[in-house]
Amino acid sequence: MGQRLEDIPVVQVGAADEVEQSLYEVRKKIYARAVHGWFARWRWALIWFTQILFYGLAWLPWNGRQAVLFDLAARKFYIFGYVFWPQDFIYLAGLLIISAYSLFLFTAIGGRLWCGYACPQTVYTEIFMWIERKIEGDRQRRMRLDAEPLSARKVMLKTAKHGAWIALALWTGFTFVGYFTPIRELSVHVASFDIGPWQGFWMLFYAFATYGNAGWMREQVCKYMCPYARFQGVMFDQDTMVVTYDTNRGEPRGARGRKVDARAQGLGDCVDCTMCVQVCPTGIDIRNGLQYECIGCAACIDACDQVMDKMGYARGLIRYSTSNAVANGWDFRRMVRRVFRPRVLLYSAILAAIVGATVVSLYVRVPLKVDVLRDRASLMREVEDGQLENVYRVQIMNTQEVAHRYRITVTGLESLHVASEDEIDLPASASKQVPVRLRMDGVFADKGAHKIFIQVQAIDDPGIAAVEDSVFLIR
Amino acid sequence: MTDFVNSFWEFYVGILTLASVIAMAVLLQSQSRRRVKGEQVDTTGHVWDGDLEEWNNPLPNWWRWLFYLTIVFAFGYLILFPGLGFWDGSLNWSSAGRYQKEQAHAEQTYGPLYAKYAQMPVEEVAADPAAIAIGQNLYLNYCAQCHASDARGSKGFPSLADRDWLYGGDPKVIHQTISAGRTGVMPAMGAALGGEGTRDVAHYVMSLSGLTHDSIRAARGRDKFAQTCAACHGADGRGNQMMGAPNLTDKIWLYGGSEATITETISKGRNNVMPAWKDFLGETKIHVLASYIWSLSNEPGTREAAKADVGQPESTKAEVN
Numbered sequence: 001m002g003q004r005l006e007d008i009p010v011v012q013v014g015a016a017d018e019v020e021q022s023l024y025e026v027r028k029k030i031y032a033r034a035v036h037g038w039f040a041r042w043r044w045a046l047i048w049f050t051q052i053l054f055y056g057l058a059w060l061p062w063n064g065r066q067a068v069l070f071d072l073a074a075r076k077f078y079i080f081g082y083v084f085w086p087q088d089f090i091y092l093a094g095l096l097i098i099s100a101y102s103l104f105l106f107t108a109i110g111g112r113l114w115c116g117y118a119c120p121q122t123v124y125t126e127i128f129m130w131i132e133r134k135i136e137g138d139r140q141r142r143m144r145l146d147a148e149p150l151s152a153r154k155v156m157l158k159t160a161k162h163g164a165w166i167a168l169a170l171w172t173g174f175t176f177v178g179y180f181t182p183i184r185e186l187s188v189h190v191a192s193f194d195i196g197p198w199q200g201f202w203m204l205f206y207a208f209a210t211y212g213n214a215g216w217m218r219e220q221v222c223k224y225m226c227p228y229a230r231f232q233g234v235m236f237d238q239d240t241m242v243v244t245y246d247t248n249r250g251e252p253r254g255a256r257g258r259k260v261d262a263r264a265q266g267l268g269d270c271v272d273c274t275m276c277v278q279v280c281p282t283g284i285d286i287r288n289g290l291q292y293e294c295i296g297c298a299a300c301i302d303a304c305d306q307v308m309d310k311m312g313y314a315r316g317l318i319r320y321s322t323s324n325a326v327a328n329g330w331d332f333r334r335m336v337r338r339v340f341r342p343r344v345l346l347y348s349a350i351l352a353a354i355v356g357a358t359v360v361s362l363y364v365r366v367p368l369k370v371d372v373l374r375d376r377a378s379l380m381r382e383v384e385d386g387q388l389e390n391v392y393r394v395q396i397m398n399t400q401e402v403a404h405r406y407r408i409t410v411t412g413l414e415s416l417h418v419a420s421e422d423e424i425d426l427p428a429s430a431s432k433q434v435p436v437r438l439r440m441d442g443v444f445a446d447k448g449a450h451k452i453f454i455q456v457q458a459i460d461d462p463g464i465a466a467v468e469d470s471v472f473l474i475r
Numbered sequence: 476m477t478d479f480v481n482s483f484w485e486f487y488v489g490i491l492t493l494a495s496v497i498a499m500a501v502l503l504q505s506q507s508r509r510r511v512k513g514e515q516v517d518t519t520g521h522v523w524d525g526d527l528e529e530w531n532n533p534l535p536n537w538w539r540w541l542f543y544l545t546i547v548f549a550f551g552y553l554i555l556f557p558g559l560g561f562w563d564g565s566l567n568w569s570s571a572g573r574y575q576k577e578q579a580h581a582e583q584t585y586g587p588l589y590a591k592y593a594q595m596p597v598e599e600v601a602a603d604p605a606a607i608a609i610g611q612n613l614y615l616n617y618c619a620q621c622h623a624s625d626a627r628g629s630k631g632f633p634s635l636a637d638r639d640w641l642y643g644g645d646p647k648v649i650h651q652t653i654s655a656g657r658t659g660v661m662p663a664m665g666a667a668l669g670g671e672g673t674r675d676v677a678h679y680v681m682s683l684s685g686l687t688h689d690s691i692r693a694a695r696g697r698d699k700f701a702q703t704c705a706a707c708h709g710a711d712g713r714g715n716q717m718m719g720a721p722n723l724t725d726k727i728w729l730y731g732g733s734e735a736t737i738t739e740t741i742s743k744g745r746n747n748v749m750p751a752w753k754d755f756l757g758e759t760k761i762h763v764l765a766s767y768i769w770s771l772s773n774e775p776g777t778r779e780a781a782k783a784d785v786g787q788p789e790s791t792k793a794e795v796n
Contacts, residue, residue, distance in 0.1 A: 375629075
């Protein structure tokens with residue numbers, strides 16, 4: 001800053017030794033090696049959990065309907081015992097805020113935990129890679145297969161792989177649409193090839209996205225499409241536990257025999273076996289330090305730990321650690337103590353407050369919504385016996401899956417009462433607009449606008465009640 | 476297709492659009508390669524503050540093809556849709572055409588339903604809950620602003636839920652009122668009657684419906700009423716639905732029944748307009764709407780509505796109380 005333009009050094013480029021360079025990168029295919037270990041097991045546990053939830057939940061019945069169903073046409077979201085209406089949009093906002101703060105919190109503590117273990121991109125890529133491994137074999141065999149000239153065997157293997165991928169992708173698309181249109185009916189329609197155009201479109205689109213992203217795009221999604229990698233820098237700090245290569249311990253790297261004393265040869269613990277690079281799904285070398293491509297899947301930790309075990313070295317050359325811990329040589333306990341820093345505490349406090357508020361408001365939620373609209377053009381009427389009358393439209397929404405009979409009452413002015421029908425029947429999950437006439441005795445009239453309260457209460461369940469305020473005009 | 480006064484502008488827009496798209500392709504092509512010194516590939520060559528270098532993190536190649544895809548899309552779009560001034564697009568799309576198409580679609584969907592109701596007499600339509608629900612929707616959309624959500628009107632806007640009709644409550648008359656509208660005029664009588672005369676007539680009018688009144692004034696007003704008002708409101712003050720002159724003997728008031736309001740009505744007159752809905756709603760919708768309004772003051776399926784003075788009053792006369 002503050003530098004004048006001529007002070008900025010300009011790299012002089014001579015015409016003689018120039019080369020043409022593309023500003024775009026040709027993608028290098030990544031053949032990730034299979035990995036086993038503690039963190040891989042965690043990832044698979046989460047894959048099982050999320051996918052049993054995703055593929056299974058759609059089939060769960062509840063109250064004679066699908067337990068989780070987002071009925072966009074009727075604008076009602078069913079989630080177990082709850083029915084959410086468009087008026088409940090605040091809960092979606094709550095969910096999004098909770099998700100955002102969870103992301104902030106987990107990222108501040110453990111880096112890209114979401115990316116490494118739970119993100120659908122990771123989960124489906126892992127499943128698709130598993131299928132690929134079962135059909136084409138592990139890294140070496142896949143590389144050899146791709147290098148081979150076209151043969152009947154190669155065509156067969158590729159067909160089998162893509163067939164399996166597409167089948168899984170179609171099932172995924174079908175399940176996805178099954179959350180928006182009842183899945184049991186949908187399965188009958190699919191079986192008889194009688195699908196609506198939009199259902200068909202979304203099924204195929206979601207299947208295409210699953211197949212394309214998990215089969216073909218893979219790490220490209222994380223590297224170029226997902227914004228998360230680009231702003232992880234602002235959510236990390238010196239005490240964030242990320243997948244870290246312990247440079248002090250590992251360098252200088254080099255191959256050595258198992259019986260050789262590495263220290264005597266002036267070598268660090270890294271045997272330069274490149275296993276960490278081979279297992280990496282984004283194709284980076286973690287030994288170069290933290291990179292935006294790293295999705296924090298810890299595959300390199302599992303791979304390195306196995307090598308360390310074989311070599312008889314201590315585990316954890318690559319491990320979850322913080323830049324402070326590595327730089328200062330802190331032990332695990334010292335590092336963990338830094339989890340309780342202001343940033344994390346603040347995120348936790350906000351998260352706890354929002355989760356608490358959402359849960360409480362869901363718990364005390366009344367399955368009745370009332371809106372009162374005063375008729376704009378008609379101000380006040382004089383009716384028989386010197387009574388004064390105002391007209392309102394009262395919108396009553398029964399958000400419970402039980403029919404109710406409601407009574408409308410009004411307070412706020414002397415002698416004010418409901419002159420029209422004051423008992424309203426509503427079927428389950430229905431709404432109704434009721435014109436309501438309110439009357440009061442002219443002798444109590446006091447010119448002006450008066451605040452009044454219209455209460456709607458279920459006759460069979462007095463706990464279900466809602467009060468809306470409005471205005472009674474007297475002129 | 477365009478609103479330009481001169482066809483020059485159509486070409487101006489079209490050529491500018493095409494030139495921009497092509498320029499984008501040229502720009503993309505020219506900026507996808509660069510010349511650098513052989514060894515310098517890790518950084519972009521930009522250096523700030525002495526040692527702050529920018530790493531070269533190139534976009535993937537497939538991303539570049541996405542850019543080109545947008546250009547292909549642009550040409551496809553410009554062929555199909557009217558993006559160039561001089562070209563209507565092979566799909567012949569226009570916002571007006573889209574509107575007409577949706578209108579036609581709605582007509583196709585709901586037309587048969589309305590046509591079915593149009594074949595039925597009002598009394599039968601009023602007995603059909605589905606038709607009444609449609610009628611209520613129409614009413615709330617188009618009528619409730621003036622006549623109130625409960626159809627009981629407000630000052631200057633008559634109640635549609637009682638059996639007192641300015642022009643008559645026969646289904647045909649209701650239909651006519653909605654379709655062609657009404658203009659109700661009560662001429663100002665203040666100058667002709669004079670201040671005292673106006674008050675006298677006001678008290679006579681109050682006496683007609685049994686309101687508290689000054690009987691001396693009422694007696695004086697009686698003759699003036701017969702001369703000035705009876706032509707429209709009738710000698711007995713029962714009004715005339717042919718011309719929309721309201722009945723003054725019931726206790727239903729359009730503008731209010733206090734002495735001050737009645738005096739004001741007589742001296743200054745009233746002007747009232749019900750707009751015509753024929754062109755906007757169409758006959759079949761008006762039929763359903765008329766059925767709904769008829770149902771507000773009649774038991775569905777019966778025909779005991781006041782049949783007196785049924786006619787087709789086209790005249791523009793007072794509808795004043």
